[in-house]
Amino acid sequence: MRNIFAVMRKEFRGYFDSPVAYIYITFFTVLSTWLFMRSFFLVSQATMRGYFGILPWLLLFFIPAVTMRLWAEEKKLGTIELLMTLPLKDVEVVLGKFFASFLFLAVTLVLSLALPIMVSMLGEPDLGSIAGGYLGAILLGGAYLAIGLFVSSLTENQIIAFIIGVTITFLLFVIGEEFVVYNAPDAIVPMLKFLGMGAHFDSIGRGVVDSRDVIYYLSLIGFFLFLNVRSVESRKWK
Amino acid sequence: MIEVRDLTKHFGTTHAVKGISFDVARGEVLGFLGPNGAGKSTTMRMITGYIPPTAGSARIAGIDLAENSLEVRRRIGYLPESAPLYGDMEVVDFLRFIGTVRGIPQSELGPRMKRMIERCGLEKVVGRAIHHLSKGYRQRVGIAQAMIHDPDLLILDEPTSGLDPNQIVEIRELIKELGREKTVILSTHILPEVSATCGRVIIINEGTIVGSGTPQELSAGSDGKAVVHASIRAGSEKVIAEKLLLEDFIEEARWEGTTQEGLHRFSITATDADRAGEMLFAVIVKHGWTLGEMRTESVSLEDVFRKLTRGEAA
Ligand SMILES: Nc1ncnc2c1ncn2[C@@H]1O[C@H](COP(=O)(O)OP(=O)(O)O)[C@@H](O)[C@H]1O
Ligand SMILES: [Mg+2]
Numbered sequence: 001m002r003n004i005f006a007v008m009r010k011e012f013r014g015y016f017d018s019p020v021a022y023i024y025i026t027f028f029t030v031l032s033t034w035l036f037m038r039s040f041f042l043v044s045q046a047t048m049r050g051y052f053g054i055l056p057w058l059l060l061f062f063i064p065a066v067t068m069r070l071w072a073e074e075k076k077l078g079t080i081e082l083l084m085t086l087p088l089k090d091v092e093v094v095l096g097k098f099f100a101s102f103l104f105l106a107v108t109l110v111l112s113l114a115l116p117i118m119v120s121m122l123g124e125p126d127l128g129s130i131a132g133g134y135l136g137a138i139l140l141g142g143a144y145l146a147i148g149l150f151v152s153s154l155t156e157n158q159i160i161a162f163i164i165g166v167t168i169t170f171l172l173f174v175i176g177e178e179f180v181v182y183n184a185p186d187a188i189v190p191m192l193k194f195l196g197m198g199a200h201f202d203s204i205g206r207g208v209v210d211s212r213d214v215i216y217y218l219s220l221i222g223f224f225l226f227l228n229v230r231s232v233e234s235r236k237w238k
Numbered sequence: 239m240i241e242v243r244d245l246t247k248h249f250g251t252t253h254a255v256k257g258i259s260f261d262v263a264r265g266e267v268l269g270f271l272g273p274n275g276a277g278k279s280t281t282m283r284m285i286t287g288y289i290p291p292t293a294g295s296a297r298i299a300g301i302d303l304a305e306n307s308l309e310v311r312r313r314i315g316y317l318p319e320s321a322p323l324y325g326d327m328e329v330v331d332f333l334r335f336i337g338t339v340r341g342i343p344q345s346e347l348g349p350r351m352k353r354m355i356e357r358c359g360l361e362k363v364v365g366r367a368i369h370h371l372s373k374g375y376r377q378r379v380g381i382a383q384a385m386i387h388d389p390d391l392l393i394l395d396e397p398t399s400g401l402d403p404n405q406i407v408e409i410r411e412l413i414k415e416l417g418r419e420k421t422v423i424l425s426t427h428i429l430p431e432v433s434a435t436c437g438r439v440i441i442i443n444e445g446t447i448v449g450s451g452t453p454q455e456l457s458a459g460s461d462g463k464a465v466v467h468a469s470i471r472a473g474s475e476k477v478i479a480e481k482l483l484l485e486d487f488i489e490e491a492r493w494e495g496t497t498q499e500g501l502h503r504f505s506i507t508a509t510d511a512d513r514a515g516e517m518l519f520a521v522i523v524k525h526g527w528t529l530g531e532m533r534t535e536s537v538s539l540e541d542v543f544r545k546l547t548r549g550e551a552a
Contacts, residue, residue, distance in 0.1 A: 006338040010324070017326035017367075078322030082383075085286045086339050087312040237290045237307040 003088050007096025011070065012103050021104070028062050029111050036115055046123025048116060052133040052205045056173060056198065059141055064165030066104055067148030068158040070097045071232075075156035090233045094225055098149055105141045109134065129207035136204035139217035140197060144169050146224035153231045172220075173197045239264045239391060239421045240285065245294035247280050247445075254280040256445035257294065264390070267417035269436035270425035277445040278425040279319050282395050285423075286316045298391065312341070315384030319395040319425075321376050325369030329360060329379055332368060333386060340387035354382040358412070374405035381412065392416060394424040398431060410434050455507075463489070464514040469501035469530035470522060478502055481525060487517055501530040 015021040032055070039050030074080035083093065119125045148165040155161050174180055176196020181189045193199060197220070200213040240262040247255040255277040262268050270278040283289045285296050287307040296303045298310045324332055333351045342350055355361055358378040363371055368379060377397060384392055397413065398406045413435050416422055426432060432439045433453040441449040441456070449456060455465060472478050475493045482491040482504070490507040497503065508514035515534045522529050 003339055006335060010327070010335050013331070014324070014326060077325070078318065078320070079324055081283070081288055081318040082316075082322055085288050085311055085314070085316045085318070086336070087308055087341070088339055089308065235289055237284075237287050237303045 003092040008100045011100030046125040063144040064148040068161040071153040072158045132207040143220045146221040150224045150228040241297040267422045269432040269439045272442035276442045315389040317380040317394045321380035336383040358382040466506045468532045471528035475502040
């Protein structure tokens with residue numbers, strides 16, 4: 001625990017040691033608020049459906065940018081040699097990095113809480129679906145983070161980590177969409193629909209939290225963190 | 239303290255380390271000497287658990303790396319080549335991170351950090367981000383993080399490279415001081431470095447050990463001296479040594495053990511490298527001893543280095 005926390009603390013502070021974190025957060029907040037406002041005044045309803053509709057697409061670019069440096073930079077600068085010769089278990093390092101990026105996402109989402117507060121002052125929104133939307137965003141974001149973190153461990157080039165991260169995340173998000181499964185053999189359609197991240201996000205966003213959706217995201221996170229541990233330990237003595 | 243056997247590392251078709259074996263005793267300061275690309279860093283990276291070998295084994299303090307690399311990593315303090323440290327962190331934060339991960343209890347962490355800061359002369363830079371430090375200070379931060387948990391074994395990859403002469407002297411003093419209580423392995427491609435700091439040297443070239451010994455032994459050959467290894471059968475080893483030392487051309491006759499066949503093995507330092515073997519043979523005949531085997535050490539430090547520099551130019 002102490003080790004995971006130490007790594008997390010180092011990584012989280014690492015975000016704020018350079019101006020990059022502030023730029024990310026500002027960019028994300030401004031962009032998401034602007035997109036929200038546009039749809040909000042267009043439909044003029046006290047709802048955040050529009051916001052949660054665009055969130056997956058914003059996170060698709062925001063999150064790989066948050067995770068791309070976590071391993072790639074260590075490799076590039078050689079600090080990974082220092083890190084991996086410390087008496088840390090691989091899983092502790094992976095979890096520490098994951099939780100740091102998770103905390104970063106959480107901070108960003110908390111800053112966006114201004115929007116639902118504003119909406120509820122202007123009208124009577126369905127608070128259940130807003131809470132569901134945020135839970136979905138946390139889970140979806142967590143899955144994106146796990147994917148991005150894993151991809152970062154495969155390269156020392158942050159740009160490559162970003163591009164591959166966006167690509168894999170995108171594929172996993174749309175794999176269950178109607179237009180993708182349209183031409184797929186009937187036998188695998190239910191599987192594709194289950195694997196796609198999009199449908200699960202929509203279903204949580206309706207405000208009815210189905211444990212299957214939660215378990216789906218947690219498994220996805222676990223799976224990519226596991227791959228990450230494997231990709232890290234392959235370079236070491238057992 | 240360290241037992242390394244047939245350690246081998248291939249990177250694709252590059253055979254970086256080709257079956258290296260050596261032991262290091264507790265309290266020894268051992269130098270790896272060799273040109274760039276010899277395989278020094280690769281060997282250290284295997285011993286510190288950073289990369290797995292293609293073949294071979296290593297035991298540190300009796301623990302097999304392949305079985306428990308975590309425990310081995312606990313006991314080692316390691317400064318990787320060119321001190322890759324977290325540049326964005328301040329020196330104190332960095333030391334605190336390493337100390338915490340090294341399992342130092344929270345209550346001891348402060349005093350321990352303070353001691354490292356004093357010992358490595360970091361007082362002036364504690365609050366600065368590491369990437370703003372000079373190379374010399376960075377190297378010292380690197381050594382401080384390697385020692386913070388008071389390990390028995392320190393592994394320092396080129397601790398003085400890139401430093402100016404004053405800094406080199408300081409770091410060497412620090413290492414010599416450390417060597418009084420700890421086992422240290424350091425690497426260098428600079429010849430005088432080893433005589434300044436190391437009790438024993440292993441010369442590595444192209445992934446193999448091409449020579450080893452104390453700096454004195456190794457430099458014996460370089461000024462016209464030679465080391466002759468001879469196995470001699472005669473009364474007792476004491477008598478042989480006494481008689482050998484009566485000869486003018488023999489400076490030292492070190493008994494290295496007796497084989498099962500009763501041959502006493504000697505390592506004999508002689509002047510006049512070119513004729514040492516011949517003259518020693520004459521002495522053995524004169525006393526009516528039996529000679530089992532005789533070999534003149536051809537790898538003097540200079541010889542090795544001439545070969546090394548050729549290899550580097552090629
Ligand atoms: N990760 C790696 N991939 C491929 N080749 C490597 C790698 N690390 C080292 N080498 C090669 O192995 C050889 C030994 O390198 P190294 O151990 O760094 O030498 P030294 O530390 O003695 O200068 C060199 O030829 C180097 O190019
Ligand atoms: Mg090296």
